[in-house]
Amino acid sequence: MISLEVISSPLTGSLLAVVSWLAISALALIPAGNAFLARRLAFPLSALAGLALAAFGLQAIWLAPQQMTLPLGLPDLPFHLRVDPLAGFFLMLLGSVSAGISVYAGGYFRNETSERLILIGLQYHVFLASMAFVILADDAYLFMVAWETMALSSYFLVTTDHKLPAIRSAGFLYLLIAHLGAIAILLCFGVMHGGHGDYSFDALRAAELTPLWANVAFLLAFFGFGAKAGMIPLHAWLPEAHPAAPSPVSALMSGIMLKTAIYGMVRVIYDLIGNVRWEWGMVVLAVGAGTTLFGVLYALMQHDLKRLLAYHSVENIGIILLGLGMSMVFIGFGHPAAGTLGMIAALYHTLNHAVFKGLLFLGAGSILHSTGLRNLNDMGGLIRVMPKTAFYFLIGALAISALPPLNGFVSEWLTFQAALQAPILQNGVVRSLLPLFAATLALAGALTAMCFVKVYGIAFLGQPRSPHHPVSAPGAGHDAGGMERYGMAWLAAGCFVLGLFPSSFLLMLNRVCASLTGQSLTADALTGSSWLWLVPTSSEQASYSPVIFLVVIVAVTLLTFLLVRRFYHGRVRLSDPWDCGFPEQTSRMQDTADAFGQPIRHVFGPIYLMQRQMPAPDDPAPRFSLKIEDRHWYWVYLPVARLAEYASSKIALLQQGRISIYLLYSFLTLIALLVFVR
């Protein structure tokens, strides 16, 4: 008999939620005959488990860490579990965001055949459970097992449509980079553990590393987790894998899986390695700034909606890294309070990005489901076909563009505030560099706004671009179904709640970060922050009140509306759009996604690898073609691939195919062992 107290403790509770995910994945196998039931039952149930997990995570933030040992795994190597405020925060993220996505998935997969649905249901829930185990793990062994399960289950989800060769190769690329990262993480654990034979996180935490090995461990962790998070130059899998996966899976991967990498980074660097150095922060800042700008600039060039969103995930990971880097710099220089602020900014952006990027991917999924379109250049006027999806997508677009009073703005605001703490640093160079990273963030924010004006303007506004497409026929296309809409509404509400009541989350994150940096924000900041006001340092320095902001802006907008209505007539005459004296306007004359990016290509030309073919002026059948490629393919990936090929061709010389040669190898090895090992 399990008492209520045990269930309500965060660790057992979240373990139960995770186990129920595994149970649902097994259940999804059973009602093979009834796809409808599987969809209508399994996914809402998993959303409930997600909500429970979120609640336990929230509870764990406020309690002391709890540990547990599971008698599973290899002999003498049991699984250790632990939940502390950091893990609690990420469990909350995983649970709450996945709840919305699961509800959506219940509606989205309605046209799937039952055998595909069985597989999707199995992999989907294993994927969820493995992410939870990554967060719960308290030893390197379980961590790596969960990490690899996560990579594999998501690989199978990405290759759901494995009959298409493009999707198979996208999946392969993803698997390859995921394993490069996993090797680095494994090596990092090896470095940290330094030959004790005990891989529990407690032992790793206690191990004293020399500065050199600490640096090595940091670089390995940064590389390994960065590969999963999608920082440059390891981002190449994101724009391939996200479009390949079904939309709810893209939302899970981009919204949550990338965040487990952020979790790993914070866990290993702050908690396990410890003694954070400011030089590490500078590395993280430099990579973060590059990732941010690169991501948004390439997003602006995309016309495939899901690829575009994938590049924005790269950008947002960069923003998170900027916050983390600032926090490391401050901590390294001995200012833990400012370091806490930077980390709060980073973690808050982690949560915000999960919410709005999940929402945007779900919106993209609904467009794909309703119209079969992913290419922006074929869309247009969708706001008239699917007004509800358009509404939710607008909220996501405004949130990601960091516009007040939604949530994206709050975390960028906090990152700016962290950067503005720069004057307390002793090192003059670092002090003047930090605001420059803030400038990068400002530029990226404004570019993101441009990109989402492009996405929204081209997909939802205007007129349908391809006259032959079914969408432009009257009555064709449909809005998102009920469950899809509930999923999107949940995440859209998240954008509002996180944007309007940040101070309650600030208190929560303050506890999470203080458990790692050892110092919470100043008392003034905490006492000053009632639910209405966001005050990161002191009310003299900076404050922001999203609720008052929203109330005022809604009030003045309404007042304007009422005044205009009261004093003037409301007469409207409908007509055709103004044609500037040229009556032959067609919908093909609207901007396309590529045309919208043209100023960016002009300003940031050298960043892109462009192949442009301009037709001659007297060409009777002019065709303009433009191809933009990622320079990293030529700078990083192809050289590495060639090197690997060259090395393996050399090593292949060993393989002679004659048994006597192989016996000779064994003999030589034996001799060598006898000589050196004895």
Place this chain on the structure above:
Amino acid sequence: MTHIPGIAFQILQSMFVVLAAPLLVGWVNQCRAWLQNRSAPSILLPYYTLAKLFHKDAVIARNASPLFHLTPYVLFGCMWLAAGIVPVLATDLPFAPAADIIALVGVFALARVFSALAAMDIGTSFGGMGARREMLIGFLAEPAMLMTLFTAAFISGSTQLTTIVETLAHREFAIYPSLAFAAVAFLMVLLAENARIPIDNPTTHLELTMIHEATILEYSARHLALIEWAMAIKLFAYMTIGIALFLPWGIAEAGNWAALPLAFAALAVKLVLAGAGLALIETVLAKLRLFLAPEFLSTAFLLAVLGMLTHFLLLT
């Protein structure tokens, strides 16, 4: 309730800005006409135009979505809100802590995004072109604007506009190199953000060069009036931000009601000079090609960064 006079003043000040903004536009137009040897229109012409527009029937394209109808009100609301944050006459603004300089930039960005979206709503080629160019100018100007504001924020140790102004108004009269750089950068951003020469021309309807005008091409009557009015408030707000940051002397401090008449006179003099200066700039400069705008604005950005670095260098 100690807040009541403050709130009353807050409302009065934002009403003042909303009502006085077209006057500033009229004054700039008048100055420009004088400088260009034309006979000047009445300084009240913007008000007449607004009244005329409000009385007309709105002509709206058949396929306009709700977003298109909503945008003029959102624009006006955003600018009204901005007018409430900027210390124009006094620093005693109870609403100001709700939004600091970063939020102020956010408000302008919100307005820009909505106007660009509305421009793309009808689906004409000019609308898309205008939206694209407007966002181009926006993303170039926004970092420069933030860097300028950060320089001021570093000097006063706060991102609260009222606190910044109080700190800056109290220092002794001396030349601050960092602020000098920032002021030049701010001026350049002001020109770009308010669709002024050399980036855009507020009087042009020449299709291939227009930026801001292209985004509002489909609007008419009361919607157009609201947008024009919002643009006037935006110009007023930018000018008063510039005055508050770089020429804050004379502004009334919190609680000092007796200083208000003086603050009013000081503001009037500064705005008259600033408006004339703007007209002068618009007369002597020519409009830049669109693709020189990035150079113009990156110069502004670099100047702002230089200002910030100067601040750090002189600090050590």
